Amino acid sequence: MENVIDLKDVWVSYDSVRVLESVNLTVKDKDFLAIIGPNGGGKSTLLKVILGLIKPDKGSVSLLGGRPAKTRRYVGYVPQYHSSNLDFPVTVWDVVLMGRLSHKHPLQRYNEEDRNAALEALGTVGMLDFKDRQIGELSGGQKQRVFIARSLVTKPKLLILDEPSTGIDSRMQKEFYELLNRLKSEIAIVMVTHDISAVSVYVDKIGCLNRKFHYHDDKEISPHDLEVSYQCPVELIAHGVPHRVLKEH
């Protein structure tokens, strides 16, 4: 099978500020890749390049064996900042069902299968009770859970998550990582995160992005490596604890 993601020599700049420099990245089926890096390192930009939402100045992007614009409907995406308009008159239920839109033609209504998928996804993130709430009336973490449900409901072949655990309480976070752990036996996952300690337990690969992208096939990265060759500040790897966790595995 072809690679899920294939980026070759990708360069991106906003106006004249270079954000990504010669990024190469391959993600295979059932890979679980975590991307870490400082704020402004270009992580969100990289995810948008993978999804074809940003065109690189140079380089090639292949997603699920095709052009991202064609294939991204098989991807579940949880963005970092919600461009969505939160005062908008939709309920949690409407938002999650929206995840099924990719396979609907005009005039086609949502059917039983769509509704069951939405119910299941809402159950998974523990938000069934909030089904009829207006989206703007939820707390930050609750909203995040709804957007995670929306990404699951597409039955994606790849999940792309941009700091998904932000604002989510620790119990739910643990459940969420367990869920990802189950999903990774079926689909590929790419997740941007600062939550190194969680990451080191579950993921197969860690990449560090600070304009340039560095990654290893195993997760044994020493803080020294991160600082020196990866140019990721050590503070990022919170308080030395992950260091130990990383080594133990």
Place this chain on the structure above:
Amino acid sequence: MLEILQYDFMRNAILAAILASIACGIIGVYVVVKKIVFISGGITHASFGGIGIGYFLGINPLFGLIPFSLFSAIVMGLVSKRTKVAEDTAIGILWSLGMAIGIILIYWTPGYAPDLMTYLFGNILTVPMSDIYLMLGLDAVIIFVVYAYYKHFMALCFDEEFTKVSGLSAEKLYLLLLCLIALTVVLLIKVVGIILIIALLTMPASLSRHYTNNLGKMMYLAIIFGSFFSLAGLYLSYIFDAPSGATIILAMSTVYILHFLYDGLKPKIAS
């Protein structure tokens, strides 16, 4: 009150007010929730260029108006999405450009020159039956397209990026929405005028947002509010012998403002 119904022109005016409220109620909900009032105002005013073209070429102004307003809707959509010009600047430029073209062409047209005021405030009391049929057709088109694309427009207005990731063309959907606005404008401009179109696009929908969290219900409510206010305004204009379009807007704005004043004065939940 019933005696005013015996006039044909009054009957047509009432029908026109309701039909306009249907188109504006549905489309207005999108205009309000997607916050594209300004671009809608731009399309509405720029379409005046189409009226100029119609008169200048000596054809039915509608045949100048329809292509021109669809064209300006698409140009505004593309310029604001694709170029580096700030969206509101682009709209401001095209807004005034369209009107300028209209004014010059009408000035150059020999013979009878239409009154600008008619296009600003319309003339709901002189609506011929043919316009009623035209509006019926417009309402049918709008209802059909919105029925077909309801989910898609909802996604577009709520979360454009997600719409793209779903494999839909957010740009095409946006242009389709702008074209619906343009069509609404075209068919209502002579009847209710540029200013009343904007009032009917914004106030009923914005008011309805206050009573429901459901996009579809907002549309029904906006239609009801729009019809009610325009009929009330029509009646008042008859009683007070005031210009109908302006009276409708005055009635609508008064209720709108009072509503929000009342809402603002209500004691807030202690926090």
